[in-house]
Amino acid sequence: MSGAMEALRGFVRDNAGINLGADKDYLVVSRLKPQLTSWNVATLDGLVDRLRAQPKGSLASQVIAALTINETLWFRDQKPFEALKSVIIPDLVSRVPADRPIAIWSAACSSGQEVYSIAMTMREEEQQLRGRRFGILGSDICEPVLARARSGIYSQFEVQRGLPVQRLVKYFEDLGGEWRVRTELRANIEFRALNLLDLPQNMGPFDIIFCRNVLIYFEPPIKKAVLASLAARTRPGGYLALGGAETTLGLTAAFTPLPGWAGVYRKTA
Incomplete structure (x- = not known):
């Protein structure tokens, strides 16, 4: 044994x-x-x-x-979503060409709650975006949870974990005991099975990468390799959101902490 x-x-x-x-x-x-x-x-x-x-x-x-640990919930930890609204979107709008979509990647997205939380945040900031389009890629190594993410169907228990009732009513259809993400919220979202240790060479680049509560399960050499791979797929001045217990300190100089926003980093010039 x-x-x-x-x-x-x-x-x-x-x-x-x-x-x-x-x-x-x-x-x-x-x-x-x-x-x-x-x-x-x-x-x-x-x-x-x-x-x-x-x-x-x-x-x-x-x-x-x-x-694979698949713990997830809506708007987890809040901070990255607040940074998205308060800092990241205004910065990107000020310098990203108006005709180029903002590219977002949710790595290790599990059953999709993070992806749809990002999509809700982006839609609620339409005034800030000033007509700019965006696309979100959600990826995970685990195909069964990706199938659930693609379906966009969640139980009553799952939607109660961090999802305000106002957003539930606005963005979901009541199926009677289950809730399905409305078609309009899913319009700019793609889900793909990806292994962070073996990413496609031509993937990206992205303006924002969410890779939260993943590095904590890796040993230092693997953390360094994954962060280097993420940096190679982040646009200059782009952003990286890690979990609250994760850091780039001592692992890479490619990202600099965003002052006042724990767990959020910007790609070093």
Whole structure:
């Protein structure tokens, strides 16, 4: 069993960058064991043997999806959305050509709450945007949660987690026990399955990247590599929003903290 746990931790680290210490073995067991039967595997040792035989197959994707932490809610932490309204949009409008859409990327977007929170914020700032268009890319390594994000359908419990009732009524359709994001809010949004450790070379550039509460699961070398990859896909003077417990300090000089806005950075000139 201990050998299987070590192998599974290594598999997730190598394929998703997530560092699960031995203290997280309970999480690995609780998330994988209930699915062994559906995968036609009897034990975790048998699962490891299958993954070694097919390290890039469908089973591998399902294992990564099961072990990826997908905690999310609407307008999480508030600060980045306040910075978006108060600082980022006014700055971009002042220097981005009026005929170029503002490009936004929500990396590790899980089931889409962050993406739709950004879209709501942008639509509510139409006066500031002065007719400028915008596009939002939401990405995640986990295809099942992306399918939920694309559907735009959320349970009553999910919409109660950080979503004010005024926005719920304005931007969602009541399906009777569930709520669906209205078509007009989804118009400028695309969802794609992407691995932050292996991004397409021609991706971007973006004016704003949200990559929040992801780096905390990576070891320093992987954090550096991911931040370098994000910097390469950020326009000069563009913005990066990290989680409240994350920092670029000691990892990259490509981003400078935005004074007064914890967790929000600007690409260094």
